[in-house]
Amino acid sequence: MAEMRVGDTVERLDVERAWLVDPVAGREGPGEISVRGGRLESVSWLKGAAAKGVGPEGVLVLPGLLDIHVHLREPGNEDAETIATGLAAAAHGGFTSVAAMPNTTPAADDPAVFARVRAAAESSGSPVELLLHGAVTAGRAGERLAALGELADAGAVGFSDDGAPVKTPVLMRNALLYLGAIGLPVFEHAEDLGLTANAEGHEGVVSAILGLKGWPVAGEEAAVARDLALLAGVLPDAPGARLHVTHVSTAPALELVRRAKAAGLPVTCDVTPHHLAFTDEWLAGARRWSWEAVAGDGTVRDPWADRALVGRPFDTATKVNPPLRSADHAAAVLAALLDGTADAVATDHAPHTDVDKHVEFGIAANGISGVETALSVLLAAVAAGKLPLLRAVKALTTGPASVLGARPGRRGAPRGLVVGAAADLVVVDAGATWTVTAETLASRGKNSPLLGRELPGRVLLTVADGRLAYRDGES
Amino acid sequence: MIAAPAPGATWQHRHVLDVDVFSAADIDLVMRTADEMKEILARPIPKVPALRGTSVTIIFWEASTRTRVSFEVAAKNLSADVVNIAAGTSSVVKGESLVDTIRTVEALGADMIVMRHSVSGAPYLAAEVFGGPVLNGGDGWHGHPTQALLDLYTMRARLGDVAGRKVVILGDILHSRVARSNIWTLTAMGADLWLCGPTTLLRGFDAWATRWADGRAAPGHGRFTVTSDIDAALRDAEVVMALRLQRERMDAGLLPSLREYSARFGLTRERLAAARPDALVMHPGPMNEGVEIAADVAVLDRSVILDQVANGVAVRMALLYLLSGGHPEGMSGG
Known part of the structure; x- marks a missing residue:
């Protein structure tokens, strides 16, 4: 493969004695794969002596990952990210499909914007599949519906005013009704803006100590309650209506989704790696994982008393919306992933420039550049015994594909190890580490609170649609 | 409950951004140093040359009279050269870069910065950028x-x-x-x-x-x-x-x-x-x-x-003095 470049067909690839994970079959174990002419030619599961010494802490072969929530900033803010750099970052993170949010400038509220970003993806030469969300309202202003039907005809996989909620309840209701007939979901950023004006951090002990304006838990719960009520109300007229709540960050909002699912409402949700593994104490300078921030009895530990504050306080890389929550909420996020309340992990990859981030905390842009660290963060949770590997892989493959429903990406193929189909996979060494730096991140957005940190799970190779998407420089 | 200061307790802090990182011994050292400054303030000419040749830049992004003047008097009592900059609150809103301002002030020869800002945590950003000590004169709701x-x-x-x-x-x-x-x-x-x-x-x-x-x-x-x-x-x-x-x-x-x-x-x-x-x-x-x-x-x-108000001058003198003494390399004289 020495001469191969990104975009070239992977003519020949053999991965021997690796740990294979097939989320479609629900199977994982020692095995080998071979790719010929861009097609997955064989998958063989090893048994007995042949399998000896092969484990999930070594080289893994997973289906290509799907991220249903990224911000690629083009058009309008190409200093922060372009389609090309965003797709390169996705490939580095093991993702072979990403769904871009429409909060660009101009917003993707019209098929013309779709055409423009598709052209950028084509010219990038990346084989990573670019899926597109359309805006719910024109200009994401919350006043008039966007060109929903035309955007659907142009291939939208979902609709969102992300960055903000669909501001007016009546438009949310109308969008659910209208899209119900089309069969596509509304991706809702759940935030009651009346409770979160100028908020800087999760309302709790850390915000009290740091003097940051609080973003209350009730701000998410109230918004999810509104949307679930609207969803239930439209179902008699629009049985195809679907609500997806993205980046859910709090225990009460997750509980509302859990109950709504149990009651049979057509609702799904995703959680982010950062709400799962980071906490609000990171704003004060802590960098331990969320599961290390709770005591044995489940209470949240005090990072000041623990001397866990290793970084400088008010690092704007930790500023994100919804904010990093306290460790008890992070535990609820993890629990929701384990019990299936959360269907998927999505990164909310939000690259920003230094102009927007190297400023005072209160005026810094919200967002974490996360598409390249998501798999590593989940593998850290796996290594800590907090998350089974198969569940983590499902949350990055079949889970998000089921959220997209009608248009699951990669032209409808299941996200498993499918013999005979175009190879779509990631080879990652769970036992090898990499260090997150401005140089190792392919994204233009260097706004990661993991900068400087060594993470488990080094992606060696990403193959998308039979073509090379990423290859580790040292492998 | 006051921990006795360790014999020969020395100042370890590069900046004064907040007091959460101060031990009881640190606080006691500030108190004892302020006692010395009170003695100086009681003299007919309350001035010592401790910070001679040191340039202290006072930047307030938020209106204040008493704190700014208190710092200015404290610095002048220590014979520092004092530069006052009234940045005003509007520049925060307009997005004039704090980082650029700090770099400019440093290029103009500031050895120490005293700052007040309406956004919680702003002095931590200044301290990251600036080569010398930063004293927080109040940031948002966070610290004073x-x-x-x-x-x-x-x-x-x-x-x-x-x-x-x-x-x-x-x-x-x-x-x-x-x-x-x-x-x-x-x-x-x-x-x-x-x-x-x-x-x-x-x-x-x-x-x-x-x-x-x-x-x-x-x-x-x-x-x-x-x-x-x-x-x-x-x-x-x-x-x-x-x-x-x-x-x-x-x-x-x-x-x-x-x-x-x-x-x-x-x-x-x-x-x-x-x-x-x-x-x-x-x-x-x-x-x-x-x-x-x-x-x-x-x-x-x-x-x-x-x-x-009177003790404020002594305590600020103590902090300026401790910060300058701890970091002689920052005292090159601008």
């Missing part, structure tokens, strides 16, 4: 370390050790950087600290007081008490510090009216009668007389509000 240290100095001058003494901070705790910094210093020194105000202005503080205290006695983690019951708070208090209430709190729907606030939480002679007869009355200024503090309370003999 020199105020907390001068408050402690003032209490100790009148009462001696504050350990076990009931200290009440009264008023708008939520928006108060003074209260936040005082929590760290007063609990580190073992005071029986009470925070009192309307519940809308106390949000989050009970969790701070109780959730992480759970019996642990680590420095800075002694319990404090949070209450809206002003009578319980003032009962047998030895120090009562009233905080300024700003009119914006009514606009934000946090309080019904100034009149109601004054009636329920204003510090009056009648209320103060519940405290110890010699209880100290404090206020970080500027005061709204007739709102959070009655005019006749502010001028009582046991009001030490003007002591606070």
Whole structure:
């Protein structure tokens, strides 16, 4: 493969004695794969002596990952990210499909914007599949519906005013009704803006100590309650209506989704790696994982008393919306992933420039550049015994594909190890580490609170649609 | 409860951004250094050459007279060259880069920066960019370390050790950087600290007081008490510090009216009668007389509000001196 470049067909690839994970079959174990002419030619599961010494802490072969929530900033803010750099970052993170949010400038509220970003993806030469969300309202202003039907005809996989909620309840209701007939979901950023004006951090002990304006838990719960009520109300007229709540960050909002699912409402949700593994104490300078921030009895530990504050306080890389929550909420996020309340992990990859981030905390842009660290963060949770590997892989493959429903990406193929189909996979060494730096991140957005940190799970190779998407420089 | 300073205790801090990172020994060193500065201030010519050739730049992004002047007097008493920059609040809104401003000031020869800013945490960004020490003169709702240290100095001058003494901070705790910094210093020194105000202005503080205290006695983690019951708070208090209430709190729907606030939480002679007869009355200024503090309370003999102002100069001199002494490489003279 020495001469191969990104975009070239992977003519020949053999991965021997690796740990294979097939989320479609629900199977994982020692095995080998071979790719010929861009097609997955064989998958063989090893048994007995042949399998000896092969484990999930070594080289893994997973289906290509799907991220249903990224911000690629083009058009309008190409200093922060372009389609090309965003797709390169996705490939580095093991993702072979990403769904871009429409909060660009101009917003993707019209098929013309779709055409423009598709052209950028084509010219990038990346084989990573670019899926597109359309805006719910024109200009994401919350006043008039966007060109929903035309955007659907142009291939939208979902609709969102992300960055903000669909501001007016009546438009949310109308969008659910209208899209119900089309069969596509509304991706809702759940935030009651009346409770979160100028908020800087999760309302709790850390915000009290740091003097940051609080973003209350009730701000998410109230918004999810509104949307679930609207969803239930439209179902008699629009049985195809679907609500997806993205980046859910709090225990009460997750509980509302859990109950709504149990009651049979057509609702799904995703959680982010950062709400799962980071906490609000990171704003004060802590960098331990969320599961290390709770005591044995489940209470949240005090990072000041623990001397866990290793970084400088008010690092704007930790500023994100919804904010990093306290460790008890992070535990609820993890629990929701384990019990299936959360269907998927999505990164909310939000690259920003230094102009927007190297400023005072209160005026810094919200967002974490996360598409390249998501798999590593989940593998850290796996290594800590907090998350089974198969569940983590499902949350990055079949889970998000089921959220997209009608248009699951990669032209409808299941996200498993499918013999005979175009190879779509990631080879990652769970036992090898990499260090997150401005140089190792392919994204233009260097706004990661993991900068400087060594993470488990080094992606060696990403193959998308039979073509090379990423290859580790040292492998 | 005051830990004896280690023999030969030395100053380890590069900046003064907040007091949460100060040990009891650090605080004690500041107090003892401030004692020396008080002696200097008592001289006919209160000036020493400690910071001669050092350029101290004072940048206030938020309007203030007393803190800015206090720093200026302190720096000049130490013979520093003082540059004053009134950045104004508008530049924050307009997005004029704090980073650029700090780099410019450094290029112009600043050895130390004293700053005030309306955004919590801004001095930490300045300290990341600037090559020399940064002193926080107040940031957003977050911290006001020199105020907390001068408050402690003032209490100790009148009462001696504050350990076990009931200290009440009264008023708008939520928006108060003074209260936040005082929590760290007063609990580190073992005071029986009470925070009192309307519940809308106390949000989050009970969790701070109780959730992480759970019996642990680590420095800075002694319990404090949070209450809206002003009578319980003032009962047998030895120090009562009233905080300024700003009119914006009514606009934000946090309080019904100034009149109601004054009636329920204003510090009056009648209320103060519940405290110890010699209880100290404090206020970080500027005061709204007739709102959070009655005019006749502010001028009582046991009001030490003007002591606070005078001690502020000594404490700021002490901090400037400690910061310069700890970092001789930052003293190249600009």
